[in-house]
Amino acid sequence: MFGKKSTTCTSCGKEIAVHERSWIYMQYPPSGMTNIQKYIELGGEVYCTSCVGKVEKQESN
Numbered sequence: 001m002f003g004k005k006s007t008t009c010t011s012c013g014k015e016i017a018v019h020e021r022s023w024i025y026m027q028y029p030p031s032g033m034t035n036i037q038k039y040i041e042l043g044g045e046v047y048c049t050s051c052v053g054k055v056e057k058q059e060s061n
């Protein structure tokens, strides 16, 4: 997800550009910020800014 692989929005599939703001929806790791990259790779969902509102609506249903 980081590095050479491109990252796409989980909801709409739009590619997230480098330095573009994005949202990563994930469980907070038990070990805090240690190894957070591994945690995001395993369980993080990335959303572009225009999809964040949709996600919040889904969660509240």
Ligand SMILES: [Zn+2]
Pocket: 009, 010, 011, 012, 013, 014, 047, 048, 049, 050, 051
């Ligand atoms: Zn999106």
